[in-house]
Amino acid sequence: MNANMMGRRHLSRRRFVATGAALAGALLLPTARAASTRPLVFAHRGASALRPEHTLAAYAQAIADGADYVEPDLVSTKDGVLVARHEAFLSETTDVGKHPEFASRRTKKTIDGETHEGWFVDDFTLAELKTLRAVERIPQSRPGSAQYDGMFQVLTFEEVIDFVAAQSATTGRVIGIVPELKHSTYFARAGLPLEERFIATLAAHEYTRRAPVEIQSFEVANLRLLREKLGKRANLRLMQLVGVGPVKPSDVAASGGTLTYEQMATKAGLRTIAQYADTFAPPTRALIPLQKDAKLAAPTSLAADVHAAGLRLEPWTFRPENRFLAADFRDGAGEHARNEAGSIAEMRRYLQLGLDGFFTDDPALGVKAIAGM
Structure with a gap:
């Protein structure tokens, strides 16, 4: 580890608290977006049904198609830069395997209980990562997106913010950002904690001091920390x-705790979440599960329970291909076929539960689903 990396790793808590306090004060500025009563459309990794995920093309398409928010999942490079990738594993969404200069970095790691063999973001500096190009994750289902393989770089979080701010200035529409902190516990153990850099990045940009920002995580401790440091603000x-x-x-598993997602979705669990978070985001099938025939069953009580706890309900993720749809909405054109009508119909079925927002790989279809309600 070089001296610069050690310096970043050992930033003092005093500096962290001061940065958080500075951002908290900045967030007192009024938000430029009026509150909306209709459900919000979150572009999952951008318009990832149409363009390789987490690329400028995916974000641009999502904004053009009317998304209210775009999502950058955030992970850390070896030199501590936050970049937009869905996970630390690079092999499925970049052309890293075609770079002989990185062949020796192929390895096996277990992150958040999942083991992968290939290449990982925290083994690359930002400069090295910038030599890679994005590729489509599921080309068999999204050949239209795969035609853009090799065209786009991996983006830093700051580049995403700048791009969204520029698009907002161009369109005259304030576009929210819904970043997810990925693998916080893993990166902290690797000496690359995400939260400090994340708070500093938000504070450094005028756009994220004013525009809507909704911060996600599958972990608990990082959200509690962010609430402590950032407080409650109009745009956050x-x-x-x-x-x-x-x-x-x-984080619970790593600390030897017993809390499970199943417990978090109970009435008592939801009341606890409401003490530090604003939104509960389950998978869609937790709201309306599938029967054995893959058709939708009756809704669970979860939607009502979430709202009773005072939380927003914003589930994930709607996808427009037959393979991802409930059997009620498939059109018989093959599992990989794109099915716009079926996707819209499925979203409308879930919207009847009173969703406050939802994630979709195809924001244009999400906008149409809302418009038809």
Whole structure:
């Protein structure tokens, strides 16, 4: 580890608190966006059904298609720069495997309970990462997106903010950012904690001091820390993401705790979440599960329970291909076929539960689904 890396790793708590306080004061500025009563459309990794995820093209398409917010998932490079990737694993969404100069960095890691073999973001500096190009994750389902393979760089969080701010200035529409802090516990153990850099980045940009920002995580401790440092501000919300079943958030598992996502989705669990977060974000099937025939069953009580706890309800993720739709909405054109009508119909079924927002890989279809309600 070089001296610069050690300096970043050992930033004092005093500086962290001061940065958080500075941002908290800045966030007192009035938001430029009027409150909306209609559900919000979150562009999941950008318009990732149409362009390679987390690229300028994906974000541009999402904004053009009417998304209210765009999502950069955030991970850290070896030299401590926040970049937009869905996870630390690079092999599925970049052309890293085609770079012989990085062949020796192929390795195996277990992150948040999942083991992958390939290349990982925290083994690359930003300069090295910038030599890679993005590729489509599921080309068999999204060949139209795959035609853009190799065209776009991996983006830093600051580049995403600048781009969204520029698009806002061009369109005259304030566009929110819904960043997710990925693998916080893993990166902290690697000496690359995300939260401090994240708070500093928000504070450094005028746009994120005024425009809507909704911060997500599947972990708990990082959201509690962010609430402590940032407080409650007009343009800022915190979103607790959850999975399903008796699975523990990564930070809970690492600390030997017992809390599971299943417990977090109970009435008591939701009341606890409301003490530090504003939004509860479950997978869609936790709201209306699938039957054995893959058709929708009756809704659970979760939507009502979330609202009763005083939380917003913003589930993830709607995708427009048959393979991802409930059987009620498939059109028989093949599992990889794009099915716009079916996707819109499925979203409308869930919107009847009173969603405050939702994530979709195709924001244009989300906008149409809302318009038809």
